[in-house]
Amino acid sequence: MDKGLRDKLRSAVTQMRKLLEKNIGEILEGRYGIHRNGMVENEENFVHLPQEEQTHRHDLIAYLEHIRSFGLNPKGAIEQLIREIAFTHLNRLVAFKMMEARGLIREAVSRGLKSQGFFFYLADHPEEEDRYNAGQQELAYRHFLLWLAQRYQEEIPALFSPHDPANRVFPSHRVLEEVLALINDPELAEVWDEDETIGWVYQYFTPKEMREKARKESSAPRNSYELAFRNQFYTPRYVVEFLTDNTLGRIWYEMQRGETVLKERCRYLIWQPNEVFLSPGEMPPSDEGKVYVRHRPKEDPREFKILDPACGSGHYLLYAFDLLQAIYEEAYDDPDLGPKLQQDYPDREAFRREVPKLILERNLYGIDIDPRAVQIAALALWLRAQRAYQEMGLKPEERPKITRSHIVVAEPMPGETELLEEFVANLRPPALASLVRAVFYKMELASEAGSLLKIEQEIRDAIEAARAQWMAETEVLFKEAARLKSKPKPKETFDVTATEESFWHEAENRVLKALRDYAEKFANHRGYLRKLFAEDAAQGFAFIDVCRNRYDVVLMNPPFGEASKPSKAYIEKAYPRTKNDLYAAFVERGLEWLVPNGRLGAITSRTGFFLSTFQKWREEILLGEARLVALADLGYGVLDTAMVETAAYCLEKV
Template sequence: MRKDPRDLRILDPAAGSGHFLLYCFDLLLAIYEEAWARQDGAPSYGPTGQTLHADYPTLEALRRAVPALILRHNLYAVDIDPRARQICALALWLRAQRAYQMHGLKRDERTMIDRVNAVCAEPMPGDAALLAEFAATLEPPVLGQLVRGLFERMRLAGEAGSLLRIEADLRGAIAEAKRQWRERPTYMQAGLFGDEPLTIEQVGLFDVRAISDEQFWDHTEGMVLAALQRYAERAEDGLGYRRRLFADDAASGFAFVDLCRQRYDVVLMNPPFGAASKGWKAAFEQAYPRTKNDLYAAFVERGLALLHPGGMLGAITSRTGFFLTSFQKWREEILLKAGRPTIVADLGYGVLDTAMVETAAYVLEKNDG
């Protein structure tokens, strides 16, 4: 099914300086113009229901808008190195300026680039005291507990990067809090005839006593993320600096969480390979039991999970996963079950400038199941 180009999302989960996304930028320039020219039966943009041609009646109007549209809607990057993230964002911004120049648009005719979705996977800013002070202001109290839990989990982001399943952690914590809320009569009855109020330890992990309506749980994830964004921006302001290249980007820690919650049409990668770092090793092996023998295998598993059904993953990695017995689960359960290979090229040596490793390039289509 065709999509409006503004609904396409492409992610590089280990982006470095963004080479893959620069190639994607050039391809998207052509995709936008082809979609604009196809007026009959053109798909509409999800949030507005408008077609590309309706929003940009002339080709000149489209060309003024497209570079900013690509950076705002289409391209997403994650890296654990803040310098690499900055270089990636700058490279994409410069590529947008070149597109404007290519169409002869002067500076005052160009749409302002105010957002680049290049995120550094890093812990949330601030410290424990600031977090505790902020969390204490949140009502009901379970929101503060969820925010603190997510904050603690984010401490691994600098080592785990995109492999940190932060969105699954949040949903799991909310599900556990909801379970405790549904079972609350059990522990509430224990304090009916006592003189002392129930402690949090008596209640359980989450303080859900102030919640009276089950509909609260339908909106909990959004409330936690909104609170996390407020905290992140407050913490960064308090530190006296901004880890943002453009004015309306979210703070880095929150932006990483938000990026992990989305689903993508394409994931492209040349991920790191080898063993996990010591600080992340135990959590890594627990999170990726099928692919824990090598980081690149886990990145492929994670990349497929981040795709829409039918989405495409493209990777250049070591070729060892295609024949070593230690990668049997990766081949059987990831390549052939979670995905479906469409192209495989055995490239050998000489492809990666910085690593003497035999490589393979391949494309997987995510299965619908």
Template sequence: MMDKETRNSLQNATQKARSILTSDFEEQLSATFDIMASGEIAPKGGAHLSKSQVAIRDRIVAAIEHKRAVGMKPSEAVQDYIRDAAFTTLNRFAALKMLEARELVRECITRGDQSNGYVEFIGAAPSLRLLADSEGYRLFFECIFDELSTEIKVLFDRRDPASLLWPRKLAFDTLLEVLNAADLNGVWGEDETIGWIYQYFNSREDVRRARYDEKGKPKPPQNSRELAVRNQFFTPNYVVRFLGDNTLGRIWYEMRQGNTRLKDVCEYMVRLPGETFAEMNEEVSFDVVPDGLSYEESWHRPVRVPFRPKKDPRSMRGLDPACGSGHFLLGLFDLFLIIYEEAWEDANSPAFDETGKTLREEYATLEELRRALPGLILKHNLHGVDIDPRCAQIAQLALWMRAQRAFKDFSVPRAERSKIRRSNIVIAEPMPGEKDLFAEFVRGLKEDRLEELLRKALAIPPEQTVRATKAMAETLAELIETVWEGMKLAGEMGTLLRIEQDLTRAIEKGRAEWDDRLPLFRVAEFGISDVKLGKLARVLPGGGDDFWTKAERLVFCALSDYASSATNGRAARRRLFVEDAAQGFALVDLVNKRFEVILMNPPFGAGSSVAKPVFERQYPRTKNDVYAAFIERGVSLLNSRARLGAITSRTGLFLSTFKKWREEILLKEARPVVVADLGMGVLDGAMVETAAYCLEVV
């Protein structure tokens, strides 16, 4: 873990870089694009703009209008855009420093335009060095971004509106000086660096405004941004390991009845000397320490560990519902590397439900498994959610770098590494707020259009007749409207939002219309072979989950077509609309999954004022503190006997206001299996006494 002096240097550098970039971008918006910090935007750009600058301005304006559509004031929307652009730019160049240190990119920043990578680049096109204002150097970076965006899309995608501004030469040169400072030389090889940059990007003034009103009195967070700023505290590595070892590590230890390398790797796993493992079907009651035992007697007492059936690792999902920079997910990644290999080696390992095959059946050799392993873990096992959109950049980068380290440890050459194109990081945000675009999108789902979408989205055989009715179109539109309405507070509540309750009712109504009274396809009964009937069965909606899956496919297909069917400034608005909608559906999907392990460092204190009525209605037992509600919600998302690990304020363990939380959740739904009372000074910058604990679902 970084020492305090190094963290202070990184904090100062982060704040300096933020100041450089925000000042430069604000000046560019006003001087070049007639977009003022006050929120005033000229109807059109000035005559001095080139054709490409006009296009850039249109996209910036569309991005600002998109922010206003969800309720931001004009000045707030402009400032939020500037903040996004500054954060994205800083993250990109900090990421390149980290990738340089890991030899994942050629030297490109450390010696400025004398860096080896750039010298080699202009060797193929010497005239690039002659371009004004270091445009050749910019082109070099854009080529790097494009290559990296094939895997780390969120951070390096140049289509992102936050990418539209590029620092002018003085600002750019100063930024590189900050990142190349000698006192930061040791940080770029550390995995935790990007997490500290995420926390330190918020200025002290940001934190003060989020916590106190104009008179200096404490206040509840007014919106999702203030909630995020108040609760960005990087979790120390020893806490991550303690919680991971005693949740996922312990679960696998019990599945293997102690026959696992994790008993040596998981140094923080609590194992009692008197533990023995129960047989299948043997009934074992929950372990309760008898009164009157000394510490030594308690530690050495005989304990029977309930039988835990083995699972294929691909079915063991992990979640961090307030993932920030992804530190907990990185800890789980390390454990899953061992878990997969042990499952592959185990002749009695069960098959994966989705494929019906074991790991050994799908990967003939350990080398084959290792080549696929980083991608398998990111695809099947690790899930993260946060209300702060910046987390998608940070967490995906951190996971990608960890995957590359695994490839390196497995001696997989760079050219032979499989592309990591998927990570399950979801930003909890409301569905897009443009009412005109939403109405336009829903209007497009008429019968004839629906028939076309059915064929495309569900891969219906070309010879099969497809018939959609008006009632089917109406029920699909109603389902979409339910999701849009239900997601209004997603940015304030994240995974706390119980969207599945509204969704269940809408799905049941939709399934009745589509499946019972109005079968999905009107098909002439003559001339259909058994083979064709088999094909038809695979696309007919079945139960609620199946209906949702197929309806969701239709919506994604329709959104894709909607985004690609407009041009100019309207295309930019539609693209932002579609991207936010996709994030919304991803959150809906996630809260309908069940998990084997959940780890978190959740927000604490009051929730967002905007969400207070809904929050208190949905969490009557834990409404007194957000962290207690996160524990309650987390428990509801776990499988039977799954585990949750959290670091929170320790107040819930003794204050009377948490009585229902203790009695109804901790003692009835998910009991504590290990608790560490940590006290003050654990979370850098947080004035809170903490406890770290693990619960197991009863």
């Protein structure tokens, strides 16, 4: 996408944000008595509302209570509510437009009320057709868009969750028409078929003036929201390719001893014609005329794990998807890897159909502190998978449903203490309650520290303590069962001799099942609050799972500068060698996540390569825990409006 087109998109996104945020604020205040200054009017003032809107009002107040439990004041909570509803509606409308462009859905937003898909919906829903004919066209269209969102809530829950407050507050039809007019501007027609468009929408939602204002007011981000938008810079495609080619691409290149299509396909892959690939255990001879490449054992591509710990809109993961498709194709015919793949998928075409699903469900992982980013990245990867199916000639109804991905938001566990205690009171065995309380406590800084929160280490003692408690409880249960000549109930026991890893997974599975049961237990507006509690807690456990993994590749455009004020003390303690700049800490953290000989690719400020304050980072991290395998000194003007000189580099963990 050229700069002229990006500027037009920037202008459109800025206008849409202003329209939506202003309108949502007016609706909250005028219809529901929820004011921007934090005041919420008494319920008796709204008994005139239809029952559905009264339910919506109760849910919105419950949602405010929920987000206030994270520490926000009333005014801040309402500002966040407005922002969340606005960006979710924008992201959904853009998603529908991009789905249209790919032929995934019938026309839904391109002509608003006159869209073909809307008329098909009316034909299939007589009650909506009656509503339309009775003059309630706008309400029928709103129901159509919500119905469309519901169709995809299982595959893209981050964007289409039924519990999202955007399902309770819809922009006025006048504003919706203005937003759709901007989306459907003929000058933007060509952008909706491009995978990267959704990333630019994410980038432009926060205007640069807001970033500049925040930096003037405070040198360090004051909270996680500021940290997110102050470091929101889209990574250019050539940088993404350079880093991914020389991490994921190079790993596969070495596994294949140079015989791979990636050698030609990856434009920035560094290789030399005089390379000699060594056999297992073989040491390189002293021959200066050759470049000896140590042996890299082959690995089933289903076991590859690629992480972006500050994923934004998922740009790295989108390109990694491209390479993984080629890797799977080659692996199927590989003499060592092929037999197992062919055993699992005897039919090549069936295997090819499964590959996009495998990539999203087994290979790609992302973390971000910004829920907007998680929405966007999840959507972008799903759309990329749909494009792959389209290229295979598969109709939408013939495509495997992708119901699992690993794009997670780093945020604290829900803060409602009374709901936590209500939930853990019924957990069985009781050792689970202690573990859950510990996890909730250790996750408090998740939104501030993000990927830098070493949660897998923070909860290690809690897991072992729960395991010991469980062991003691199990011993008592079996003794009592022996006395009564009976067997303990399965849900009260567990194999306490299991490894920490299997113990954690069993405990987590039981907690997640309990959360699902808890969420469905009540039907009133407190029930909605419990659903939010359960959903956020489940997201927290998903974040922990991503952090507990080890990865073959870590790719990143991490935040730079100072840590947010709430996380500063933690960062200084957890990263004493790299605490002076976030990007240095991210590189240290990324190397921790790698398997031996795994590779990390990053674009950061270039200052770390020469400033004395980064000496420990260079000596102990870059040259001590890794070896530098590729470096591009890029200078200014790479990251959109960021006034920073950058370098892109790849490291291999030693």
